[in-house]
Amino acid sequence: MASTIRVRATANGDITEVQALIQHPMDSGFVKDAKGEFIPPHFIQELTFEHNGKPVFVADWGAAVSKDPYVKFAFKGGKKGDDLKISWIDNKGATDITTAKIQ
Amino acid sequence: MNITESGFSATRRLVLKGTGLVALIGLGAVPFCVSPALAAANDKYPEDAFRQKSEADAIKALYGKTAEPSDKVKMDAPEIAENGAVVPIAVTTTLSDVTSISFLVAENPNALAASYRIPQGTVPAVANRLKMAKTTNVTCIVEAGGKLYSATREVKVTVGGCGG
Amino acid sequence: MKPRFAIRLASAMFALSLVAMPVFTITARAADKIDPEADKKAFQKFFTEKFPKLKPEDFVNGPYSMNEDLHKQWEEKEQFPPYEFSLEAGKEMFSRPFKNGKSYADCFPNQGIGIRQNYPYFDEKEGKVITLELALNRCREANGEAPFSYLKDEMAALTAYMAFTSRGKPFDIKIPNDPRALEAYQKGKEYFYTRRGQLNFSCATCHVQSPGERIRAEVLAPALGILNAMPIYRSEWSGMGTTSRRFTTCNSQIRGVPLTPQDDEYRNLEYYLSYVSNGMPISGPGARP
Numbered sequence: 419m420a421s422t423i424r425v426r427a428t429a430n431g432d433i434t435e436v437q438a439l440i441q442h443p444m445d446s447g448f449v450k451d452a453k454g455e456f457i458p459p460h461f462i463q464e465l466t467f468e469h470n471g472k473p474v475f476v477a478d479w480g481a482a483v484s485k486d487p488y489v490k491f492a493f494k495g496g497k498k499g500d501d502l503k504i505s506w507i508d509n510k511g512a513t514d515i516t517t518a519k520i521q
Numbered sequence: 522m523n524i525t526e527s528g529f530s531a532t533r534r535l536v537l538k539g540t541g542l543v544a545l546i547g548l549g550a551v552p553f554c555v556s557p558a559l560a561a562a563n564d565k566y567p568e569d570a571f572r573q574k575s576e577a578d579a580i581k582a583l584y585g586k587t588a589e590p591s592d593k594v595k596m597d598a599p600e601i602a603e604n605g606a607v608v609p610i611a612v613t614t615t616l617s618d619v620t621s622i623s624f625l626v627a628e629n630p631n632a633l634a635a636s637y638r639i640p641q642g643t644v645p646a647v648a649n650r651l652k653m654a655k656t657t658n659v660t661c662i663v664e665a666g667g668k669l670y671s672a673t674r675e676v677k678v679t680v681g682g683c684g685g
Numbered sequence: 686m687k688p689r690f691a692i693r694l695a696s697a698m699f700a701l702s703l704v705a706m707p708v709f710t711i712t713a714r715a716a717d718k719i720d721p722e723a724d725k726k727a728f729q730k731f732f733t734e735k736f737p738k739l740k741p742e743d744f745v746n747g748p749y750s751m752n753e754d755l756h757k758q759w760e761e762k763e764q765f766p767p768y769e770f771s772l773e774a775g776k777e778m779f780s781r782p783f784k785n786g787k788s789y790a791d792c793f794p795n796q797g798i799g800i801r802q803n804y805p806y807f808d809e810k811e812g813k814v815i816t817l818e819l820a821l822n823r824c825r826e827a828n829g830e831a832p833f834s835y836l837k838d839e840m841a842a843l844t845a846y847m848a849f850t851s852r853g854k855p856f857d858i859k860i861p862n863d864p865r866a867l868e869a870y871q872k873g874k875e876y877f878y879t880r881r882g883q884l885n886f887s888c889a890t891c892h893v894q895s896p897g898e899r900i901r902a903e904v905l906a907p908a909l910g911i912l913n914a915m916p917i918y919r920s921e922w923s924g925m926g927t928t929s930r931r932f933t934t935c936n937s938q939i940r941g942v943p944l945t946p947q948d949d950e951y952r953n954l955e956y957y958l959s960y961v962s963n964g965m966p967i968s969g970p971g972a973r974p
Contacts, residue, residue, distance in 0.1 A: 474642065477649075491646065
């Protein structure tokens, strides 16, 4: 199955800019379905970006983050060709991991 | 079982041992469930803060201190959200020694929306997309040099009409 | 007494006018020559004059070209757009062969790549308007596959991919010199300008009379270029929708009865709207509020 994580990491001099879009329903638990029952909460809780084995950015998310969540940040010390490892875990214990190359 | 300084850690250990699972589910209010999976996986996910209703309680649970407004925290948020389900909010700051950035939506059922850990070497700026239940203040907290700074903006959220 | 008399008089005159109108319209129709080229020029002139600060290609961005606050939010989303997953799925679906070994590429000119701007077209053999969505399902059925729903999911993913391969190409809709084609075009135009539904709105009421203005909380898009971004990821739907989805939901929203997707009226409407936007670049797939 294809990864849920889409990443764009671009090195600009010393700074690497990272954008990620993740396919995930991010159900808050507050929305009812067609039958009138609450759709249970189902959302990513932690999203980690690692470079050279160290976390460069960690997101702690609640249910108020939008569906198919997006995040953008930047860090120093990366260069073109380096690997960036991205992983997430959601409230049901599901996980996904991917590695992207810095362009 | 040892009593630790923080009751929260003791709860996590219960989960890890499996015996406390039932108790936790009893505590967690439906529909917003407690997250046994992550509690087991990672020590630092601030479950408690995410469960708080008010901004003040969430900030207290997350940081244990209060924030002072600062014009060195610059928020980028729309005046009227295109749609409350996807509101692009971003922040940049000129403060140094930033260790954490958080976003709170005052009148969401639980005020804390997202919290980001900023290791050294990471630029203190984040852009994300949040859900807003209605027109209210969005607050950004920046933890820098051990102190908390904040910026707030009101974002209007309307109910969609017939579409464009 | 006087008010009552006045009302009776008004009613009588109204009744008379109702009788008189069809006669007038029929006569007028016979006398009118269908001139799509002139229509298109007038249509585009109307919008470019109404919004002199917009570049022609801005019109394909719908409400985002009408409002600065919305435009900023849209620019942010376009950095990593919400239709990304549907587009990827569409590309993968498009290249996967059918059970019989053939694929979508066999049904379309140029293997289906970079051709979206030519749809809809008038099929002179059949004597009807063929839209991209219709052509895709016909391709499936001709190859022993079940047709997709016209509204979203797979159909949206496929048309998203095909639109993407045509991004930037100007709409190039052709109306052959065939009375049936001209009639289909004209019927589409009439549908566009006819009021319907409980709210008694025509498409033009919102998209010609009030672009850039608000209907309740939404900002209205101009009719010029309105189909160029199809299919769209609408925040309101939290998902993708096709031209068919938008036509049917729009009918419902003005409290009219929605037609069946790909009914004659909808295909003719799409034909008209696409033709008068000839020259405007394809921007699909798109994001909308």
